Amino acid sequence: MARHYDKWARRQQLEAYRIYDADLDEFPVTIDRYADKLYVAIYDRGEQDLTEQYRAHITEVLAVPQEAVYFRIRQRQSGSNQYEKLATERTEFPVVEYGRKFLVNLSDYLDTGLFLDHRATRRMVGEQSAGKRVLNLFAYTCSFGVYAATAGASRVDNLDLSNTYLDWGRRNFVLNGVDPDRHGFVRADALQWLDRPVVDRYDLIVLDPPTFSNSKMMVDVLDTQRDHVQLIEGCLARLLPGGQLYFSTNYRKFKLQEGEISADAREVTAQTLPPDFRKKNLHRCWRFSK
Numbered sequence: 001m002a003r004h005y006d007k008w009a010r011r012q013q014l015e016a017y018r019i020y021d022a023d024l025d026e027f028p029v030t031i032d033r034y035a036d037k038l039y040v041a042i043y044d045r046g047e048q049d050l051t052e053q054y055r056a057h058i059t060e061v062l063a064v065p066q067e068a069v070y071f072r073i074r075q076r077q078s079g080s081n082q083y084e085k086l087a088t089e090r091t092e093f094p095v096v097e098y099g100r101k102f103l104v105n106l107s108d109y110l111d112t113g114l115f116l117d118h119r120a121t122r123r124m125v126g127e128q129s130a131g132k133r134v135l136n137l138f139a140y141t142c143s144f145g146v147y148a149a150t151a152g153a154s155r156v157d158n159l160d161l162s163n164t165y166l167d168w169g170r171r172n173f174v175l176n177g178v179d180p181d182r183h184g185f186v187r188a189d190a191l192q193w194l195d196r197p198v199v200d201r202y203d204l205i206v207l208d209p210p211t212f213s214n215s216k217m218m219v220d221v222l223d224t225q226r227d228h229v230q231l232i233e234g235c236l237a238r239l240l241p242g243g244q245l246y247f248s249t250n251y252r253k254f255k256l257q258e259g260e261i262s263a264d265a266r267e268v269t270a271q272t273l274p275p276d277f278r279k280k281n282l283h284r285c286w287r288f289s290k
Helices: 002-012 051-061 116-127 142-148 164-175 192-194 226-236
Strands: 016-021 029-034 037-043 069-074 094-097 100-105 131-138 155-160 184-187 204-206 238-250 266-268 284-289
Touching: 002 029, 002 131, 029 142, 037 051, 037 116, 037 164, 051 069, 100 142, 100 164, 116 142, 116 238, 131 142, 142 155, 142 164, 155 192, 164 184, 164 266, 192 226, 204 226, 226 284
Parallel strands: 037 069, 131 155, 131 204, 155 184, 204 238
Antiparallel strands: 016 029, 029 037, 094 100, 238 284, 266 284
């Protein structure tokens, strides 16, 4: 699989992609390549720690040095645990995706700074951003914003609750030759921010909230299943005529309350699932038009 996807990725100009997607039940791990390094997520089933066994096998089969393999134990997430700092090495390095560059960190957090499953969604947003005003909510490290800005968006506002990730996003903009001072990096609770009176309107909005968050920095707990109508309606109120909203969620049991939403929804999940992810329930995505 590594041989197959390494060749595929070179053709696609990708340095970050999935090699192994827990394809066999008896090996509940995922292996992602980030340039010359590997990020291995072991899904905790309450069994013994198999990290060293996997390390020996992976380094031998894929011919990579042990120091280039990073392991994380993945457990069922709640709140903002996936964003909590685990180390302070800050070993950032860039990877290329469709001509853009993104800084990733495989050592300090549970997540790396770039969600690979939304690669196609990012490209889709970039293809529609030229000359547009774009709002990127729950921006994380601003990868959607990078696609929009490098595609010629007139303005990109990235909104997130964390200054750490907004600063990371600024570095991503600089890495791609974009002046971050020409765009917005707003620290705010998106749920509260969307409840404010509408000031600015946008041609394109990206809404990709976590399934659940009880961050101490938030006024209220965020539950995407419960709150998605409020979030979507808040975005629709900020769309310019002819504008589009992309809404996605990783919650596997999610049910869209279409009857409570004031715009027609078109599910575009199939167009946003990348071929290197064989598990097809990793996210769902809809497009709303004003």
